[in-house]
Amino acid sequence: MWGISAxxxxxPSAYSKAFTESKYEIHLRILDGVTVTQETLDRIGVKEPDQLVLLLGRILYGLKHAGRLWHQLLCDTLLKIDFVQCIHDPCAFYKADEHGMTIVGVYVDDLLITGTTVERIDQFFTDMKVLELKDLGIVEKFLGMRIVWTKEGGYCIDQEQAIEEVLEKHGLAEANPVRVAISEVQVIEGDNELLKQKAVRLHRVPTIKDFQCLVGSFLWLSRCTRPDISFAGHRATRRSPAPTMQDYKLAKNIARYLKGTKGLKLHLREYSEPQSPIRIVSFSDADFVADNEDRKPVSAGV
Structure with missing residues (x-):
């Protein structure tokens, strides 16, 4: 956007920068091995170290409300420097004036910053020194996505490395690739048996946890850079509570499709012909009432 890379x-240590809420007091016991002098005990007015507790001043990782208080601190800080929180996406902030615009995307403690000029981006890091925001340079990897700034003024985004890690984790790195993510699967005897809760010794069979982990990876990939597996991935997750071997075959088919297409990228750039309408082309194919549950034609991809 604007010909400037984000x-x-x-x-660093974002949660610990947030203060506790005044209406809730959190007390901590002294850890074993911490020495408290008698002078300190006398000044506080206690006789034994085990009677001493600490009043928490800043948030610790692991507390249930840590994430909320950190996000609240970040929002307050951005609002103080005249940023506006987006109504449709609360994780997006923008600042616009007569000199240009700055846009910030937030994911917990990771931020993406872009703007109409390099000076505006640099000024943002200066303004955010109060939170010790580190400038990691031009974005190359964000939330598992590889991001490449192109000479044409756009981005190429892919998750090839993330896909390879998923395949390796589930023993599918050497699987044969397929051309479609979902297709009609022939049901054979034994396919309707539920997957095991735990792996059986000497027999490497997929478990319910294996299935849930695999399809959960599909949801993340489809949400970020692979919308082409959205339907197939969501269809697989419908069976997460009680998956069968047939469901696992569907998940494995999606993984094989990803292996053959792991190099696909999303190319985001400014539309080169703003005066012309955007032309969207789609292709579809379908079966005929093949779904045994609701008879919807869903076997082919779109």
Whole structure:
């Protein structure tokens, strides 16, 4: 956007920068091995170290409300420097004036920053020194996505490395690729048996946890850079509570499709002909009432 590559920012130890809420007091016991002098005990007014507790001043990782208080601190900080929180996406902030615009995307403590000029982006890092925001330079990887700034003024985004890690984790790195993510699967005897809760010794068979982990990876991939597996991935997750071997075959088919297409990229750039209408082309194919549950034609991809 605007011919300027986005920068990546990170807030180290973000949660611990947020203060506790005044209406809730959190007390901590002294850890074993911590020595408290008798002078300190006398000044506080206690006789034994085990009677001493600490009042928590800043948030610790692991507390249930840590994430909320950190996000609240970040939002307050951005609002103080005249940023506006987007109504449709609360994780997006923007600042616009007569000199240009700055846009910030937030994911917990990772930030993506872009703007109409390089100076505006650099000024943002200066303004955010109060939270010790680190400038990690031009974004190259964000949330498992590889991001490449192109000479044409756009981005190429892919998750090839993430796909390879998923395949390796589930023993599918050497699987044969297929051309479609979902197709009609022939049901054979034994396919309707539920997957095991735990792996059986000497027999490497997929378990329910294996299935849930695999289809969960599909949801993340489809949400980020692979919308082409959205339907197939969501269809597989419908069976997560009680998956069968047939469901696992569907999940494995999606993984094989990803292996053959792991190099696909999303290319995001400014539309070169703003005066012309955007032309969208789609292709579809379908079966005829093959779904045994609701008879919807769903076997082919779109």
């Amino acid at each position: 920068k990546h920012g990170d807030v």
